[in-house]
Amino acid sequence: MMQGIPRNTWAIFRPFSSQALHPSKINSRIKNMEYAVRGALVLRAQDHAKTLKTDPGKLPFKDILLCNIGNPQSVGQVPLTFPRQVLAMCTAPSLLDNEVIRSELPADVVVRAERILANSGGGMGAYSESKGLEIIRESVKEYIEKRDGYSTNIDDLFLTNGASEGVKTLLNMLVRDDKDGIMIPIPQYPLYSAAITALGGAQVSYYLDESEDWGLSTKMLDQAAAAAKADGIELRALCVINPGNPTGQVMTESNIKEVIAWAAKENVLIMADEVYQTNVYDPAMEFTSFKKALRSMPDDVANTVELVSFHSTSKGVLGECGMRGGYLELCNIHPETSEEVYKSLSVNLCSNLPGQVMVDLMVSQPKPGDPSYDSYKKEFDDIFNSLQRRALLLVEGLNKMEGVTCNASSGAMYAFPQIQVPAKFEAEAASRGMPADTAYCFELLDATGICVVPGSGFGQEEGTFHLRTTFLPQEDKIGEVVERMDKFHTEFMKKWS
Amino acid sequence: MMQGIPRNTWAIFRPFSSQALHPSKINSRIKNMEYAVRGALVLRAQDHAKTLKTDPGKLPFKDILLCNIGNPQSVGQVPLTFPRQVLAMCTAPSLLDNEVIRSELPADVVVRAERILANSGGGMGAYSESKGLEIIRESVKEYIEKRDGYSTNIDDLFLTNGASEGVKTLLNMLVRDDKDGIMIPIPQYPLYSAAITALGGAQVSYYLDESEDWGLSTKMLDQAAAAAKADGIELRALCVINPGNPTGQVMTESNIKEVIAWAAKENVLIMADEVYQTNVYDPAMEFTSFKKALRSMPDDVANTVELVSFHSTSKGVLGECGMRGGYLELCNIHPETSEEVYKSLSVNLCSNLPGQVMVDLMVSQPKPGDPSYDSYKKEFDDIFNSLQRRALLLVEGLNKMEGVTCNASSGAMYAFPQIQVPAKFEAEAASRGMPADTAYCFELLDATGICVVPGSGFGQEEGTFHLRTTFLPQEDKIGEVVERMDKFHTEFMKKWS
Numbered sequence A, B: 001m002m003q004g005i006p007r008n009t010w011a012i013f014r015p016f017s018s019q020a021l022h023p024s025k026i027n028s029r030i031k032n033m034e035y036a037v038r039g040a041l042v043l044r045a046q047d048h049a050k051t052l053k054t055d056p057g058k059l060p061f062k063d064i065l066l067c068n069i070g071n072p073q074s075v076g077q078v079p080l081t082f083p084r085q086v087l088a089m090c091t092a093p094s095l096l097d098n099e100v101i102r103s104e105l106p107a108d109v110v111v112r113a114e115r116i117l118a119n120s121g122g123g124m125g126a127y128s129e130s131k132g133l134e135i136i137r138e139s140v141k142e143y144i145e146k147r148d149g150y151s152t153n154i155d156d157l158f159l160t161n162g163a164s165e166g167v168k169t170l171l172n173m174l175v176r177d178d179k180d181g182i183m184i185p186i187p188q189y190p191l192y193s194a195a196i197t198a199l200g201g202a203q204v205s206y207y208l209d210e211s212e213d214w215g216l217s218t219k220m221l222d223q224a225a226a227a228a229k230a231d232g233i234e235l236r237a238l239c240v241i242n243p244g245n246p247t248g249q250v251m252t253e254s255n256i257k258e259v260i261a262w263a264a265k266e267n268v269l270i271m272a273d274e275v276y277q278t279n280v281y282d283p284a285m286e287f288t289s290f291k292k293a294l295r296s297m298p299d300d301v302a303n304t305v306e307l308v309s310f311h312s313t314s315k316g317v318l319g320e321c322g323m324r325g326g327y328l329e330l331c332n333i334h335p336e337t338s339e340e341v342y343k344s345l346s347v348n349l350c351s352n353l354p355g356q357v358m359v360d361l362m363v364s365q366p367k368p369g370d371p372s373y374d375s376y377k378k379e380f381d382d383i384f385n386s387l388q389r390r391a392l393l394l395v396e397g398l399n400k401m402e403g404v405t406c407n408a409s410s411g412a413m414y415a416f417p418q419i420q421v422p423a424k425f426e427a428e429a430a431s432r433g434m435p436a437d438t439a440y441c442f443e444l445l446d447a448t449g450i451c452v453v454p455g456s457g458f459g460q461e462e463g464t465f466h467l468r469t470t471f472l473p474q475e476d477k478i479g480e481v482v483e484r485m486d487k488f489h490t491e492f493m494k495k496w497s
Helices: A041-052 A080-091 A093-097 A099-104 A107-118 A134-146 A161-176 A192-198 A218-230 A252-265 A291-294 A336-346 A353-363 A375-400 A423-431 A436-448 A475-496 B027-034 B040-054 B081-091 B093-097 B097-103 B105-116 B132-149 B162-174 B191-199 B220-230 B255-264 B292-297 B335-346 B353-363 B373-399 B424-432 B436-448 B476-497
Strands: A157-161 A180-186 A202-207 A234-241 A269-275 A305-312 A325-333 A467-470 B159-163 B179-184 B200-206 B234-241 B269-273 B307-312 B325-331 B468-472
Touching: A041 A436, A041 A467, A041 B027, A080 A093, A080 A107, A080 A336, A080 A375, A080 B081, A080 B093, A080 B325, A093 A099, A093 A107, A093 A336, A099 A475, A099 B097, A107 A353, A134 A157, A134 A325, A134 A353, A134 A375, A157 A336, A157 A353, A161 A180, A161 A192, A161 A305, A161 A325, A180 A218, A180 A252, A192 A423, A202 A218, A218 A234, A218 A252, A234 A252, A234 B179, A252 A269, A252 A291, A252 B132, A269 A291, A291 A305, A305 A436, A325 A353, A336 B027, A336 B179, A353 B353, A375 A475, A423 A436, A423 B325, A436 A475, A436 B097, A467 B424, A467 B468, B027 B191, B027 B269, B040 B436, B081 B093, B081 B105, B081 B353, B081 B373, B093 B097, B093 B105, B097 B255, B105 B132, B105 B353, B105 B424, B132 B159, B132 B292, B132 B353, B159 B335, B159 B353, B162 B179, B162 B191, B162 B234, B162 B269, B162 B307, B162 B325, B162 B335, B179 B191, B179 B220, B191 B200, B200 B220, B234 B255, B255 B269, B255 B292, B325 B353, B373 B476, B424 B436, B424 B476, B436 B468, B436 B476
Parallel strands: A180 A202, A180 A234, A234 A269, A269 A305, B179 B200, B179 B234, B234 B269, B269 B307
Antiparallel strands: A157 A325, A305 A325, B159 B325, B307 B325
């Protein structure tokens, strides 16, 4: 027999303030942490979605268009068939014993699944070694070596739950107290600021140059470093996101080398977030890894600058966010430090096995002649080409709007336009107790159903206002995103100018 | 063209000490963290495994028997068929469009997979909401309500990557500085000590009573609390592991109520690690959840004592460690605090989707009449009954050895015998710079190939020595574990007495 107990009846019996985990007693570093990508706007969007189901006439739009997060499969991207078939067979190897089912599958699916299983030491249900399955780290090694032309050691590779776990693990090792400085770009992906806040370290912000396509100049690094040092901060690491999130720029090899030389001079570790390495849309640009640039520099740099690179199954063309697969690679890291990375990750036992397998499938794709090759290549190219078209369409549309300027989305999955907000609206936003970009995003959501993230969630130069929007809605929807935004923005400007 | 660069050539160019992440510059809380379950012994076992492949004659045993970790599928436990089939179809829904494959699958597999997919908002490849898919939290709610007879709210449920992520998230919210005390049992599962060390909190150890089947008495809680308070420690939380890890005891309902009353008196939050709730082997005992015990107490306790309960897909009969599935439930937690839990987990975006689905399959099993019911029940019962037999066999074998005493493994997956080590060996171990139990475990591994974990990795009363061994090797192997141990121990005692 079920007995219901109302929630939050605490205060009837004791004062709230005596609670062990009363909000006033929470670790302030956790309380101060911000993560805008899943904040109040997203909760409002969820409320609207519920209203659309129960009382559709109540809202001025017919559906929610989620552009707040790089989550392609939540907005219609169909997963690549080959990786999913392999993973399904790894998940239920008993299906491979069924001759009928087996004969329905492409031969390379069966071969790949059986190869992973045979080398897994217990399949998808067993903890793997803490670094991840060796056979998968071998695949990652081959991928990196082919990409960069320099050798990789599987002992320097660690599979992680997405890139986020890797980033947090490294930051946790670096930050001893609030005098340890971690340099992050502004704008940045808020995982960095959140993790630094949670660990009690010092965030050292360096600005990307919006007027130079969000370029990273060592001048800005110098400025940020000088200011931090004047505050008694010891610089420990420099985080770089390439291609950029939320900013979509792609760094050149020579720019990367400048940054590495700067890190060498300042003795800081480089954390290279390269999760968008496959998402380069501008045919004139190409992705260069920090590892490759580093290894091609003179030996006294190539063999000394400490680098940790991160990759993920969530982005690229694969877009397997839900699998939480990723890896990190250590370069020029002290062997005892590497042992500490091992120990840190071993407390979590291992990253999830389906995610590990997805890493394997990301780095080792069907080859010409394989039974799945043609269909895989078609699916892959279709997604890539569509992302490329959508990036152009969105940025073009944004730049047509009054007072909106947007750099090209050469890479990644986002546009980060600047919006010249009328002074009257800025005052209105202030009276609502929020920055103008946040207020703008709420207005946009309430009027159009489009959910984006205000620039303040990523950081921006004082006095400027931005928003981040993905271009992930499918092609039949992305035009509508631009149209609804444009219509809203025109009315917004009319109302507040 | 590949260019190799030797690792660790740093010192040729610069002094190691100038490295940004030189071991001397690592956050000391991370350096001080210990996690014995995957420490030096396991690495030695991996070396032995390699030697067995390359030079089998070199070692006095023919295989490694891993008893160091609760990882059933790594030592031969076959995964339950129904959950894996459902998960495989969720992973590759395109297979369900193939009529041939579809017709080979039990109807309830197809129905369940399609139901999950239809309610997932993008399948296994999309980030879910940060708390986890609502449809799965609904299943968890039903499971808890049926288990306990009290209502549950899905807003109080959060799906996590295993139980570990949940435990760490809560501890991170509790610990502000080294004056915040977290009470943990000794012996304990080292996730707790590792996380408290990493966060810089105060570990407050309370001892379980080995002479009373590892019982938890409030007298021991009083002692630990008094000592901590004398050191200026503020008690924040009390961690309880039931059934016990590494100790295998099962708490009675009345004992749980005593503990809750104690927590009410001391105003501490209870963290109830209940990942072994299905692993109760003694027919005279049954699992009682802290939630149920709490809700059945007088209202001023039932509605005020703060409780967070944890569960996992890794243990039980399911044993799906590699899936990293788990959940936590908040009880009597302040709504603003609950928002902070949400924010903390949202920085990780969400737990992995295959793990979420495995949670669903754990809490919602085939029912009588379902096509998969009979085979599922047989597989389930076979595993459970075998675990029960193995627990008895191992503990009985251990108790026959000279100077070894072991409480019953009424629950969980481990035995934690005490070993009376001869004084001569204790001196020898000291000369090797390690505790006697660690030295014993190395000797055991080198002589027999059996890998266990020394008691010092879990904590034990000063001057006593234990080891933790699982009883997870399959039935044809567990007898051999006992035999090899017995033979080794007899010779060990002869040599050192």
